[in-house]
Amino acid sequence: MSRTGNAVRSPVLRVSGAGRTERGARVLSAARRTADSVTVLRTGPTGISEYDPLVLATDAGRTAFFPTAETSRVRDLVTAMEDGELPTDGAAAVVDHDAERTTLPVPTDGPLAVGTRRVLGPCGWLDPLDPTAYQFHSLDRDASAVADAGLVGRGRCDAAADDPVADAWRRARETDGDPVVVVNANDADDRQRADRTLLAGSPMSVLDGVAAVAEYLGTTEAVIHVAETDTELQAHLREAIDAAADELPVVPVVVTGPDEYRAGEPTAALEAIEGVDRTEPRLQPPTPAEYGLYGRPTVIHTPRTFARVRLALADPEGTDRDAASTTRLLTVTGDVAAPATIEVGSDARLSTARNAVELEGSFKMACVGGVFGGLTRTLDVESTAAELTAAGLGTEGVVELLNDERCAVATAGERARFASEANSGRCVPGREGTVQLTELLRAVYRGSFDRAKIRELGRVMSRSSNCLLGAHAPRPVLTAMDEFESSFEAHADGRCPSGTCSDKL
Template sequence: MKSLMDPCCEKCFHTPASPCRDYIRCRTQGPLCHDDESCRAKHKAHLEAIHLPPESEKRQILICAGTGCTSSGSRKLVEAFAEELAKHNLQERVAVKITGCHGFCEQGPLVIVEPQKVFYTRVQVEDVPEIVEGHLVNGQVVERLLYVDPTTGERALTYETVPFYAKQKRLVLHNCGHINPEDVADYVASGGYEALTKVLFEMSGEQVIEEVKTSGLRGRGGAGFPTGLKWSFVRAAEGDVKYVVCNADEGDPGAFMDRSVLEGDPHAVLEGMIICGYAVGAKEGYIYVRAEYPLAIHRLKIAIAQAEKYGLLGENILNSGFSFRIKIKAGAGAFVCGEETALLTSIEGNRGMPRPRPPFPAQKGLWGKPTVINNVETFANVPLIIKNGGAWYASMGTEKSKGTKIFALTGKVNNTGLVEVPMGITMREVIFGVGGGIREGKKFKAVQIGGPSGGCLPEEQLDLPIDYESLTSAGAIMGSGGLVVMDETTCMVDVARFFLNFTQAESCGKCTPCREGTKRMLEILIRICEGRGEMEDLETLERLARVVKNTSLCGLGQTAPNPVLSTLRYFRHEYEAHIRDKRCPARVCRALLVYVINQEKCTGCGACARACPAGAITGEKKQPHTIDPAKCIKCGNCMQKCKFGAVELA
């Protein structure tokens, strides 16, 4: 295969200095044009012949090979399909392709048959012969493997008709689940690196930044700072050495947005970083990704090597005179390293701890040089903005929050997974539209948005639009995109304790408010959950939370009190029930549980008494038993062993 820095072909006048529209695509597939007057037409025909085959001649089997589906055995499906296709002599007519995460992780392993877009769920190796013979040979869809809507019972034939996908707007995720993340040709065939070509040969750095400003793109890592403005600060900063850093240190419990993009479309992130480097005048970039993401790191390394091989990264990119290199830095898993200054300190080889600001990284960042720091999702948006225009991007979303946002939708909701929705969509639309509502018909109680540093919003906030300003006013934050749904069985005091326990453990300890304040807050929450709280604890807890929020050095401490403050704001009655009534309304806090035996249901079989490790259950054989609350240790063994449902919670 020829180098991307060579002309299209010997008789073509289009060169890297004056490229034709499909130059990069031609380079990855090999030149076919031999007539300079019809170069574009030849390129177009070439692409259609390779990437847009007729349905009757070429089909594809797309197998999700993201972390979720891989852990469910999807890699075995690749070999199984290859073997089965060979048995039917279909290996030349049907391609088997691995992809990144489709998003609907709980339904994995996922398989899509293109071009019909048929969507199969929870596919196992033993299902492969039926798919090949039934679907590919005889044209009969395997209905039992189609997605079934848990609320209506209806089957969805294609992924576009699955409610989980139908209500999304997938921009950043448009390639995830549809291209092979380990093949640069797949990326360029979908329009990849066209934005980079446009930037290198048609735009100045100032024009790139203005386009990003026009788009209204804000940082997707949590704070929501205007991306174009940040880039302009770095471009204007003095010095010849500048850096571009991608924050892929995704540490929120249950969050996997960045991981999925890196695994499913790594070249989009690389392209965004290269464009940023060109715009601000940087020649070197770093991707800081946690070591717990081995598949993401593996695919990033492949993508970087391929981009360098074809002249898309490295010295003199596409013979444009611009050079840019990208290195990977694997983080050790400290949550605080998601904070930009702590991240920079870690890249420099020191313990990840935040620095006082100002100076901000845009003036004094990595090794004291001006530095742009954006997260994975932010960079992945950039090629789309450059390719389609800032005004196009700004047409989506709200007045101050443009574009789309990716969320990891988890918790007590029917459809869990990775979703991308327009800014301004309501919580209700996401949870009950995309998410399919609450599991087992239970009642919605709250949604935690923004990760462990976010806030818990109640039912009355379900129609709140998802944008930066609305969430902040409600006591939550956009964060990186965690969205945890809770039902009536969730104790909000216990939720606040859980998230504060996480952030307290992850505090680096550098500043006193965060180090000591979160510890004292956690002690109060533990006392309340154990039934030892007092009413004055609520005032103390709230006062401590505001001190920590207002005086901590970095974003970890400044946002750690959010779960406490939001639950006190919306669920104060649950705190009061724990303290005044010594009762957990959701029956979650173990110390406040009271087990009793229903005398009418008890048969006196003695199973509960034999299971009790504390000897708290007594009674004659075949006579109703009783539980001594003074001896009961709240283990719940009696309830698990009772076959008659006689053991109940008071």
């Protein structure tokens, strides 16, 4: 590949998201077979799956965007570029930009224009397996400034979710024993795509964030935990780690765990990494920072938290070291033509997410926060953890848009049933409470809607469960009751207002 310093020499044709579909692989192969002087670069996904494979034709600071390109089209694009032309006919967008930029140039409209792309910036633009593109040597990895900035963990797989990461870092550094860093990337909930998008599109950002935290802790040991069934991601990460081994002071080890929802809980992930027969959350305290992997002080974050650390270190102006100005990754999914992962500012409202996807049908409600998020009729809520929590919604970074064919009672019931099947059984609220919650919802279909009993059970579970599954399992039910109580009453009378269910449990 031809380069000038850290920049790819123009003209260059990028193929984004080629690994997601067979067509993407064919497009990439066709481009490489056709190219002679044109550089063909395979990049990771942009987060907008509707566009995959996305072909970006760039020359001299100008880029033309061609979503869902076919092999015949990409051959024509390469041929035109070989002849010294930048093809723009039929492009979804054409963007002028700095020829040396290291983040995706953003069109003025369309899904890629939704929100802002800071953590997602390299995704779809840089070669995810080329460490030189990330300019590691120019980065000061002193994480002390980040620790003082108030950055918080992101996602249910993060041991510091919605809490300042500095608390866990300092506790781990002060605890006796050799510390270790864990990247928890094993989330079996298909609704959540943010971490997978980052690992596929910008693994070097995650690895650099890991290195910064490891140096802060004074350790050279790190582990990346991924699902045992995701062999493509495993191979991709190992290739990225090998490529960056000479650039980074920490070389993580990839370890696989069961592809189960409960294995994503941070302490359950530690059990999985240790290879125990039964994966279940540990009792806390002590926290992982005090007693983590093999009893060692452990910092365990999601990929998006580590990528956020890297961005903060790389920001010379200090903007991304300010917790109040950080962004949030949101995966927009549900009844949509294709899911999308976007990035929004702290002052953005969730309604922004609707601009990134095409909703199939009319909007009825959203479930915000993953499988155990809160149901809401409105997305007029800011994306901060405080605002989401105050609205009874989840903070995991998922906005599931549901259309008018959905039944609120059935939606809540299906999630309660999932909780009864997926919990570890370690504590009574998780083991028995989820079963009782499911039975109370089944009773609604049989004509008995006991509001008070459901709310009291939810209160007990949320306060006394050992893990977040048991604590959050009542949330879809309670928020559905708040927003759609008349639908529960109708079901108790033997009628589904949406006309889509009889007995869904």
